[in-house]
Amino acid sequence: MTTPFRLFSLPFVPLKQVLDNIGPQGIIILSLCSRRSKSIAVTYRGPSKDVRLTLDFGLWDCVEDSNHSCMNILLSVEETGNLPMDETLETVRIGNFLKVPVKMEKHIVKGVNLITYWKDRITGLAAIGDCAREIFNKNISEVCIYDKQEKNWLRRAAAWVRNSQETFQILRCNFVPKNHKDLDFILENSNCTEKLFLCVRPCEHYSPAKLPNFRIDSLHVYYSYWIKQNHLLTMDCKYIWLQDSKLSSQDLNVFLKHWMAGGCSKLEQFRAFVEEPTDYEIVFDGVQFTERENDVARGYVNEESKHYTLRGGFDIKRISDNITATILNNGENSRFFLLIVWPDFAGNPY
Incomplete structure (x- = not known):
């Protein structure tokens, strides 16, 4: 018996x-x-299964x-309306779906990847997501x-996120909501x-219909003008980044007192780009604080292991455990508020 795959006919080559x-x-x-x-x-265990799975709705659909x-696409989705008219494609079974048309294609950004064709894009993305979880024996991260x-x-994609597995490590959303209920559903x-x-x-x-659940390690909100004081006080994150914020100096004062009293206890860094000067x-x-002059320089390592020198600032302490936080003094016209909690991400004390 002959085979075009001669390598696989060699008896001394172990399958693993x-x-x-x-x-x-x-x-x-x-x-x-x-x-x-x-x-x-499915049963194989080895380096070819060393993956971190990401499912993309809407940009690369993969x-x-x-x-x-670099991008390493495993499977991507196209609609059947984009099927090549001049060729007959192979079909495969994916989950409960039979005869799904597929085609290997080389893309300038995506690289070489297997395209799967579906009547409904969300159905296809859900199917390839479930397929990847089954084959690699792990959840989507x-x-x-x-x-x-x-x-x-947006609603269908978010519903799949909610229903497919108990938790995900990371969720990235980049869209203009058609109405306020889209963002409500995500939150x-x-x-x-x-x-x-x-x-x-x-x-x-x-304004969110319900208070969001902001109890996660890291929160980045790029258009955060809708976040009010009550939302801020529900956050329990290690890292908070708010851009286009309308939080006032009074709101920041309330947050400092909240942190000093034990609120947002996991906090390690808080950044806010605010509308009005601080x-x-x-x-x-x-607030009881100690002001440091600008000739006081302290080394700081952030969550990405980048090293910075901080000069001056205001030190405050949490009452329950004497943990120190520093608020940088960026000048009277600054619209950037930065609070860091010691020790830093490398364990350096203040």
């Missing part, structure tokens, strides 16, 4: 050695060939291995939701545990 060298994309393609090959892919700096001009796109159903990135621009007077007299009204 082959699987160790075909990589994550090879593993997932192998799983689509037959039920037996899928069983081999499931990828985000373990590496990160979900990205971007804009798409399709009816109920009320977010089940991420580590990082939430919201690059979502709601209407100017938007009035430090208001910020520190009723």
Whole structure:
């Protein structure tokens, strides 16, 4: 019996050695060939399954291995309306879906990846997400939701995020909501545990229907003008980054007192780019602090292991454990508020 794959006919080549060298994309393609090959892919354990799964709704419409700096797409989704008219495609089974058309394609950004074609894009993305979880024996770590001009796109993507697995590590949202209920749905159903990135621009007077659950490690809100004092006081994060904020100096004063009394106890860094210049007299009204002159320089290492020199600032202490935080003095016209909690991310005391 002859075979075009002579390597696989060599009896002395162990199957595991082959699987160790075909990589994550090879593993997932192998799983689509037959039920037996899928069983081999699922039960295999080795370096080709060393992946960090990310599911992308709306930008690249794909499931990828985000373990590496470059994009490594495992499967992507296109609508059947984009099927090539001049060729007959192979079909595969993905989950409960039979005869899904597929095509290998080389893309200038995506690289070489297997495209799957579906009548409904969300259905396809949900299917390849479930497929990747089954083949690699692990949950999806990160979900990205971007804009798409399709009816109920955002709500359906967010519903899949809520229903598919108990938690995700990271959720990234970058879209213009069609109405305030889109962002409400995201905030009320977010089940991420580590990082939430919201690059979502709601209407100017938007206010969440319910208080958001901001109990995560890292929160980045790029259009945060809708975040009020009551939202700020519900946060329990290690890292808070607010851009386009309308928080006042009085709001910041209330937050400092909240932290000193034990609120937001996990906090390690708080950044806010505010609309009005910070009035430090208001910020520190009723707050006990020690002012450091600018000739006092302290080394600081952030969460990305970057080293900075901080000069001066105002030191405050949390009552319960004497943990110190420093608020930088950026001048009377500054619209940037920065609070850091010691020790820093490298363990350096103040």
